[in-house]
Amino acid sequence: MAISPSALVLRGSGGTVLRHETDGALTLRRGDEEHRIPLQAVRGVLPDGRSVSVQLRAPGGAQPVVHRVDGVSEAAVEAFAEAVNLALLELPEPDPSTDGATLVTTRNLAESQPPKQPLLKSWAFWLTAPVLTLLLAQSVAVVVAGEPALLVLIWILGVIGWVLTAVSAYTAERAFMMWWLPRHGVTVMAEFAFRIPSTRVYEYTDLNGETHRYRKQYGGSRAEVSYHPRKPATVIGNFSVVARLWVALLALLLCGATLGLFGLLCVIAFTA
Incomplete structure (x- = not known):
């Protein structure tokens, strides 16, 4: 051939x-x-x-x-x-x-196409910079207080806090998109294209004729999806109200846990 x-x-x-x-x-x-x-x-x-x-x-x-x-x-x-x-x-x-x-x-x-975001407007900068600044301030505080041994604990908890912050930000964005895209995005029926281990891949075409993919673990020959009108590759499936509420609740819990962890770090650093 x-x-x-x-x-x-x-x-x-x-x-x-x-x-x-x-x-x-x-x-x-x-x-x-x-x-x-x-x-x-x-x-x-x-x-x-x-x-x-x-x-x-x-x-x-x-x-x-x-x-x-x-x-x-x-x-x-x-x-x-x-x-x-x-x-x-x-x-x-x-x-x-x-x-x-x-x-x-x-x-x-x-x-x-969405405009490219400069560094100062990117999510990575706004996520990493405050965490790093806080850790440096806490490190200076414990050193000045004469407790340098607490540096290891602070940085271990700081790394955990950064990961928790990233997960919280992703979950919060996901929860927002699950509510916003079905109401303000473009909803289409994606067609099943092929299957990879434990994942079904669907394809949909945006208003400009570009083809994009959506993945889910199970489904039929078609899947209802909603994509962002200016960023067609940003897509979300059709979820029930209960599922959307659970994700929103999980986002709130993760954000609360993140704030609690950084509050603990502040207590350790500034009461040393």
Whole structure:
């Protein structure tokens, strides 16, 4: 059986990406825009050293639209142009009046993808920095109090506290999503795709045509899921009210235990 080659991807200067998809179409990502160019819209791909140009079809006498990507390796350019031009030969003879530019669709990636969070806004920073600051302050306090032996206890409890904080934060976020996404997200039916040990994998398609996966331990041929409208990979299953209440209660208990542990650390450090 013949094995299809992997999809060809050209990465040019300025973060430009030109991809030959497995369905034959070309996708060009430049900045915050992605252009999907069906093969029927392409007249030809022209290699030019470390640059490549995708020329669209144009009706007689009209100036064709050209998409150019620079800063690519010559070998990649040659392979890409050869693959696309060979695919074009397999298409039926196009209508001479075809305007390829009208067949191109464009979507704004800034609207369909969440913005990248800088370090100071990331959950890891806000989770680690306060814990580390508290442990350092407590360490200084016990040393100044003349009880350096308590340092080992403080740091052991501190590490346990950090893990407990991470688990609490994850559980609290999970509890919030179990209530928020079914009401404010996009709810769809995910289709069963395949099974791995003890896990069933389902697939769903978002409003932009991207496919994502959802995993659960058991279920039928379909599963109702709700995903975030701006972050489609963030998904939650359909849970009963009782299950959601249990997770919310667990989140409260974990947060209470975390606060209690750090309260104990403060008592140890500042009463030493």
